Amino acid sequence: MENEKMKKSLWAIMKPVNLHINSAILLAAFSGITSVIALTFLAFVVSLTVNTNTTFLGITMDFDTAFIYLAVISFISFFSRKYAFIISHFGAFKLEEILRTNLSKHLAKVPLGFITTTGTGKLKKVLLDDIKNLHAFVADTTPMIGRSISTPIASLILMLIIDYRLAFASIVVLILGVIIMSYVMKDSQVYRQAYENSQSNINKAVVEFVQAMPIVRTFDDGTSSFKRYNESLENYKTNLKNWINETGVAAKFAMAILSPMPTILAVSGIGAYFVLNGSLDLVSFLAVLLIATGMSDALMPLMWMSNFVKKSQAAAYRIADISNEEELYYSNKVKELNSFDIEFKNVGFKYENRDSNALENINFEVKQGTKSAIIGSSGAGKSTIAKLIPRFWDVSFGEILIDNQNIKDIDSKTLMNSVAFVFQDTYLFHDTIKNNIKLANEKATDEQVIQACKAAQIHEFIMTLPNGYDTLVGDKGSRLSGGQKQRVTIARAILRDAQIIVLDEATSYADAQSEEKLIKALANLMKNKTVIIIAHRLSTIKDADQILLFEKGRLLAKGTHEELLKNSFDYIDLYTSYEKAYNWDIDNKGNHNDK
């Protein structure tokens, strides 16, 4: 079933370049047929040098004419083969371009949650390696397919016409060769599979090792964390050794059997006998010998082609897997929002890979210009609520409304411009600080960028950098501290000036001084906006116009601090634990600024 799907994926993905592929296969097949005919003429020409009165298949020809035929047909065969490859290479480039463009466009439209869950490593592998694999398949393999099929068939037909006895002899040798080869190669298939699996594991282990390095190195000097990588490397070495040992002998043996040599031996031995007893003329003998040699030669690529086809099928399957991810649907009915009231109406949500719902029957409203604090224990569903607003995922049940419009009906640009999403996992491009901030608004002037940075409490720091705003931030912002990156992201959001701010207040990087800056930056970001904040600070919770208390995907209570203190035991419990943590924080930091 899986195999069937893989096959379908390969041909479906290559559909846009079907014309190239079919033309390449046909031209290569034609070149295969003409090369067999050329070999026949070669036999004719050679015989004419010995005996000028040679007649072959009832045809009489002088040497010059036969030679001209040989030259012209060889020429046609050579050029049709060459053009088959040119066409297949054009097709391969076209396919690569189409796939990259379509996949990139598609990725821009699938839910962002799909991208974060799939992981950039896997997406990168598909976009780069798998597409490259398909390129190689179309460019090199498709002409081979045409030639490897047409040459043996044409050879066989011609040999049967020339002398059926020799035709049978060479077929018997070939069939024996294929049977012995498949028997010998039987085990190597298992070793090859093991080798490929361990190769894929090693790739995963390397990526994991490098990505996890900053965290892993905080646990030890790298020795134990290196173990997983080392294990997969050892595994890879063992499998590679096994495969080479096994296939080394088997493949050489198989190649020897399928090489032209056994056919030449059989055909020349039997043919010589027929020539001596007068039942075969020299030109026919020579022609069959040449054709049979060419036939086994043409079969050789089929040996490795099946591996190549399987690899390409797997690549196509992974590409199809991503292409099949449903795109977010935007009806684009609503181009403009007049108010920024938000409403969750009977919202339920289930992650695809989970059995239970992450959110169940959630109902609340956030009025324009107010601040709602989301609180709850870990796994309560706070981030999920936040991510549903900019449509990282779409709700499974119910609807989310902004300005009384279902967010699915709001034009994507309008929604993006209306909602700024500020979370911990900040992404900075390997570019200047200025360009990283201007990502929020390409048209912003330098002055606007500076104002946003001042409001985000990061301007002073930027001015201490060697090139100020033109300093490169390093790969993924590696030259900035966590708190600085966070404030750059806030500057970005301030510059965007969206009316709705969805943010996670978490301050995992903050020391007392940078926390103070962060609080100021967030206050500036939230000024006069409609805010939904995953709150971690007591002051934020107390100051919120509305507190939304979540537990296990349900909204347990909503109201102001005072209201909830009066009528929600769950809130009192949680609030008490927050207060304890807060007092602990003050004891430990001594200079806490929270109110």
Ligand SMILES: Nc1ncnc2c1ncn2[C@@H]1O[C@H](COP(=O)(O)OP(=O)(O)OP(=O)(O)O)[C@@H](O)[C@H]1O
């Ligand atoms: N991408 C995902 N795929 C599958 N399940 C997920 C995914 N993200 C979150 N979940 C699950 O959904 C539930 C709610 O998670 P969510 O991240 O919204 O909780 P949270 O309240 O924000 O927790 P925390 O405070 O620890 O960040 C949890 O059970 C979590 O395991």
